[in-house]
Structure formats: C-alpha cells, structure tokens
Amino acid sequence: MRKIYLGVLALYLGILSSHAQIGKTVVKDTSNYESRRLKIDEINFVSAYYHQDGNNSAVTGGIGTEKLTDFANTFDLQLSKYSASGKKHTFLFELGIDHYTSASSDKIDPNTISSASMSDNRIYPSLNWTVSNEKTGNAFGITGSYSHEFDYQSVGGGVNLTRVSKNKNTQFDFKAQVFLDKWKVILPVELRPPGYGSGSDREDHSPVDHKPRNSYSTSFSISQVIDTKLQALFIVEPSWQHGLLATKYQRDYFTDGSERVENLPGDRYKLPVAVRFNYFPGDHFIIRTFYRYYLDNWGIRAHTAEIEVPVKLTAFVSVSPFYRYNNQTGTRYFAPYGQHNPADNYYTSDYDLSTLHSNFIGANLRLAPPKGVFGWQHLNTLELRYGHYMRSTGLNSNIITLAMKFK
Amino acid sequence: MKKRARFTWLLCSLLTGTAFSSCQTVKAYQKNKLNDSEMELSARKAQKFEQSFQLYREGGSGANGGKSGGGCGCN
Numbered sequence: 001m002r003k004i005y006l007g008v009l010a011l012y013l014g015i016l017s018s019h020a021q022i023g024k025t026v027v028k029d030t031s032n033y034e035s036r037r038l039k040i041d042e043i044n045f046v047s048a049y050y051h052q053d054g055n056n057s058a059v060t061g062g063i064g065t066e067k068l069t070d071f072a073n074t075f076d077l078q079l080s081k082y083s084a085s086g087k088k089h090t091f092l093f094e095l096g097i098d099h100y101t102s103a104s105s106d107k108i109d110p111n112t113i114s115s116a117s118m119s120d121n122r123i124y125p126s127l128n129w130t131v132s133n134e135k136t137g138n139a140f141g142i143t144g145s146y147s148h149e150f151d152y153q154s155v156g157g158g159v160n161l162t163r164v165s166k167n168k169n170t171q172f173d174f175k176a177q178v179f180l181d182k183w184k185v186i187l188p189v190e191l192r193p194p195g196y197g198s199g200s201d202r203e204d205h206s207p208v209d210h211k212p213r214n215s216y217s218t219s220f221s222i223s224q225v226i227d228t229k230l231q232a233l234f235i236v237e238p239s240w241q242h243g244l245l246a247t248k249y250q251r252d253y254f255t256d257g258s259e260r261v262e263n264l265p266g267d268r269y270k271l272p273v274a275v276r277f278n279y280f281p282g283d284h285f286i287i288r289t290f291y292r293y294y295l296d297n298w299g300i301r302a303h304t305a306e307i308e309v310p311v312k313l314t315a316f317v318s319v320s321p322f323y324r325y326n327n328q329t330g331t332r333y334f335a336p337y338g339q340h341n342p343a344d345n346y347y348t349s350d351y352d353l354s355t356l357h358s359n360f361i362g363a364n365l366r367l368a369p370p371k372g373v374f375g376w377q378h379l380n381t382l383e384l385r386y387g388h389y390m391r392s393t394g395l396n397s398n399i400i401t402l403a404m405k406f407k
Numbered sequence: 408m409k410k411r412a413r414f415t416w417l418l419c420s421l422l423t424g425t426a427f428s429s430c431q432t433v434k435a436y437q438k439n440k441l442n443d444s445e446m447e448l449s450a451r452k453a454q455k456f457e458q459s460f461q462l463y464r465e466g467g468s469g470a471n472g473g474k475s476g477g478g479c480g481c482n
Contacts, residue, residue: 048456052464072456169433217469223448227431229440233448237469272469276448280440288445294467302467310445318445328466353466360461364453368444381444385453391464399460403453 041078041090042380043406048072054351054395057104058262059188061251062337062349066395067103072096083131090130090141098122108249109189109198122149130160137164143177151184151199169225176218185209186249191261211244233276241268252347253338262348264333270296286310288320294328300353302328308364320364322387330355351393362387373404381405 054066076094083089099121106118130141138161145156158177165171185208186199197206217239225231246264253259274292281287290306308322331353333346340347364385373379383403390396433441440446450458462468 044452046452046455050456050460052460070456070460072459074455167432168435169430224430225433225438225441228433228437231441231446231448239469270469272467278446278448280443280446286443286445292467292469294469296466298466300466302465304467312445320445326461326465326467331466352464356465358465360457364451366445383451383453385451385457387457389460389464395464397460397464399457401453401456403451403455405452 036082036084038079038081038091041080041407043078044074044076044403045406046074046401046403048399048401050397050399052389052395052397054391054393056351056393056395057107058247058250058348058350058352059104059107061253061259062351064107065103068100070098070100072098086133086135088132088134090128090132092128092130094126096122096124105249108186111189120150122147124148124154126156128160132162137166137168138162145179151186152181154179154181156180171223173221173223174219177216179215181213181215181243183211183213183244185211185244187261188249188251191251191259213241213243213245215239215241229280231278233274235274235276237270237272237274239270241270242266246348247350250348250350252335252340252349254340254342254347255338256342257338258342260347262350264346264348265298268296268298270294284312286312298353299332300328300330302326310364310366316367316369318366320366322360322362322364324360325357326360327357328355351395354393356392358389358391360387360389378406379404380407 048071050068050070050072052066052068055064056062057064057066074094074096076092079091079093081089099119101119103118124145124147126143126145128141128143130139132139140162141160143156143158143160145154145158147154147156156177156179158175160176161174163172184199187196187208189198192198195206197204197208199208217237219235219237221233221235223231223233243266245266245268246262248261250262251259252262272292272294274290277287277289279287279289286309288306288308288310290304292302292304294300294302294304304324304326306322306324308320310318310320312318331348333344333348334351334354335341335347335349336354337349340349362385364383366381366383367373368381371377373382381404383401385399385401385403387399388396389399
C-alpha cells in the first residue's frame with residue numbers, strides 16, 4: 001500500500017515538475033517579448049573634408065580655376081519600436097550640413113568682392129518611416145526630405161518596399177523617389193538683361209527668375225546569397241529629370257567669338273545598371289567588387305569598376321585599400337573653350353560632362369572592438385577613409401572622411 | 408558604340424544570371440562569414456561623400472547607393 005502511495009506521490013510530483021517545466025517555458029517566452037518602447041538602434045556621424053583643384057572651370061567657359069573646398073557632415077539617428085501586432089517600426093532621421101567655397105563661382109561677377117555663390121551652406125534634413133513584418137519578411141516605408149542652399153531648394157518624397165525570402169537568402173528592394181526643386185537663375189554679370197538682379201540679397205534686390213528642376217527616380221535591386229562565402233547584388237536605377245538642367249551662370253564661347261550662357265535639354269533620362277560581388281575567401285581578407293554601366297539620352301556612356309580588399313589585422317581591426325576606375329564618353333553637347341558652333345541649340349563647356357577617365361585610390365581603416373572604440377562602449381565602430389582622385393582633364397582632389405557609429 | 412553597349416548588357420546579364428542560378432541554400436548558422444560587417448552589400452557609410460563628389464565630377468551617376476537627386480550642391 002505504501003508503495004502505491006509513494007507511486008501516487010511520485011506521479012503527483014512528476015505532474016508538478018512538468019507544470020514547472022511549462023512554467024519555465026512561459027518565462028522563456030516572456031524573455032522573447034519585444035519591448036514596445038521607442039529605442040535608439042544606432043547613431044551615425046559622418047564628416048568629410050574635400051578639396052579639389054583644376055583648370056577647366058565651367059563658369060568661365062572651360063578655362064580657369066576649379067578650386068573648391070567642401071566640409072560636409074551628416075548625423076543620423078535610427079529609432080525603432082514594436083507595435084501591438086508585432087510589427088517593427090523604424091524611424092531614420094538624417095540631418096546634413098555642408099559648407100563649401102568655390103573659386104569659380106566667384107567669377108560669376110568678378111567685379112564684386114564676393115559674388116552670390118562664392119561660399120555657401122547647404123542643409124538637408126530627411127525622415128524615413130519603415131514598417132517591417134519580421135515573420136513575412138515584408139517591409140514598407142515612406143520618406144520625406146528637404147534641402148536648402150542659397151540659390152536652390154528641394155522638397156522630396158519617396159516610398160520603399162522590401163521582400164525577403166523565407167530562407168533569408170534573397171532580398172528584393174524597390175524604391176521610388178520624387179524631388180521637386182526650385183533654382184534661382186543667377187546669370188554671369190555681363191550677360192544679365194537690363195534690370196535683372198545679381199541674385200544676391202546683400203547687393204541688390206532686383207528680381208531674378210526661379211526655375212523648377214524635378215527628378216523622378218526608381219530603384220530595383222535584388223541581393224542574393226550564392227554560397228557560404230559569396231553574395232551578390234544587382235541593381236537598376238532608371239531616373240528622369242525635367243526642368244532647368246543647365247547651370248545658367250556657366251558661360252560658353254563660340255567659334256565666332258560670341259558668348260552665351262550654358263544651354264542643355266530640359267529632359268534627361270538616365271539608366272545605370274550595377275552589380276556588386278562580395279567574397280570572403282579566407283580568414284584574413286575579403287574582396288569587395290563593384291561594376292556599373294551608365295547611359296543617358298545626352299549621349300553619356302560610362303563604365304565604373306571598383307575593388308576594395310579589407311585585410312583583417314585582427315577580428316576587430318581592418319585596413320581596406322581600394323581602387324576605382326571610371327571611363328566615360330562625354331555628351332554630344334560638350335565643346336572646349338571657344339569651340340562651340342554658333343548654330344548649335346545646346347552647348348556646354350562643363351568638363352564634368354566631357355569624355356574623360358578617372359582613377360581614385362585610397363584606404364579605409366575600420367575599428368570595431370567588442371568593448372567599444374578606445375574603450376568607450378557606446379562608440380561601436382570608427383572608420384577613417386582617405387582617397388585621392390585623378391581625372392584625365394587635370395582635375396585632382398583629396399577627400400578624408402571620418403565615420404562613427406554609436407550604439 | 409551601340410554594339411559595345413549591347414555586349415556589356417549581355418555580359419552583365421550572363422554573369423549575374425550564372426552567379427544567381429548557381430546559388431546554394433545557406434542556413435542561418437552557416438552565415439558567419441556572410442554576416443561579417445565587411446561583407447555588407449551596401450556601400451560603406453564613409454563612402455557617402457565620395458559618391459556625392461563623384462556624382463558632380465562625372466556625368467554618370469546612380470546605382471551605387473549615392474545621391475540620386477534633391478538639392479544641387481553642384482559647384
């Protein structure tokens with residue numbers, strides 16, 4: 001009888017312990033519960049100093065200094081929260097501030113001490129809100145953006161869609177963006193009609209024209225895991241620009257000695273197609289490659305190839321030398337200083353649109369120790385990047401960038 | 408030139424098609440190399456301003472995660 005009692009007691013304890021197991025499982029589930037409070041995912045700060053020099057300024061018709069400096073900074077803040085239905089809401093706020101000085105812009109009106117666009121600040125905030133369902137792999141987002149310069153304003157909006165496959169090896173992304181821009185039409189001093197202003201509020205308040213420049217772009221991309229060491233990305237970005245696409249303070253000189261302001265078609269269709277392959281062959285280095293083919297209806301065709309080889313000095317420190325080559329066939333509207341045909345409808349002496357090739361070489365240092373950079377836990381990653389750019393037209397530039405990620 | 412462009416398109420499609428069609432199913436636990444931060448398929452954050460100046464200094468642009476419109480910054 002005692003054995004029976006003991007058996008019943010053991011059974012009862014067994015049931016209790018099995019309940020205890022269930023109870024433990026419940027505790028485990030609770031630990032998987034995602035907080036619905038808004039939390040900071042990451043903060044990024046990127047700062048760059050850029051300097052260029054050359055002797056083919058478009059403002060003076062393809063001759064003269066192209067000296068320019070730009071100090072550019074962006075700050076972005078990514079926040080997220082889970083809704084009651086379990087969907088993740090991500091908010092990405094970005095603020096960019098640039099300060100640049102341009103020696104060629106000072107030639108718009110060489111008689112003044114400093115003309116309208118000799119130095120300027122550009123400020124550009126944007127906000128993206130994306131809702132993603134981690135169970136289905138679908139995400140949908142909207143973006144709003146604004147940009148302000150002395151002579152240029154832009155208001156933008158866009159949508160983005162993401163679809164991730166069940167095994168998470170394939171990802172499809174779609175993006176559509178619209179930028180509605182307004183440009184103050186500043187003319188070279190000698191080509192201003194009577195009564196037309198300089199564009200500078202400091203000098204005079206005579207009226208100037210304002211023209212729209214609108215951009216509509218879409219982006220389709222598919223990323224694919226190919227094997228345990230290789231993954232690829234294929235991307236197509238058709239876009240269309242409409243409005244004032246010429247820069248009206250840029251001069252053009254013709255074979256008959258006449259001078260006019262730059263004139264280019266009011267529509268531009270662009271079609272870049274690109275592919276990236278990233279390969280991790282061993283423990284110490286990675287090969288990152290990029291290739292792009294570009295064509296547009298102004299006659300520009302370009303090939304761009306890039307290779308970067310991150311070498312892992314330790315698991316958390318890497319140095320990545322990189323090289324980029326670009327080769328482009330220029331627009332049919334381009335001619336150098338004094339070589340435009342007076343009968344042409346469209347003309348530019350902007351060497352950015354000419355036939356050229358360029359080399360860009362540099363290195364990227366990346367620190368991402370587990371205890372934080374310099375022992376500061378919140379500073380998750382620090383990157384320092386330097387690049388030297390050499391263009392076949394004689395333009396050279398240097399850029400140094402510092403990027404910090406806080407978590 | 409048209410022939411060259413067509414050839415480039417064909418080559419790109421072939422390469423990408425071949426790469427994508429030879430994909431393995433890689434499980435989450437096999438992705439330790441793919442999840443390395445250096446393997447990210449997007450451009451580095453530190454490349455942001457490089458792509459921006461290249462956009463202005465060269466006629467071709469887009470498809471690299473850089474700026475594709477909005478605001479001039481074009482001096």
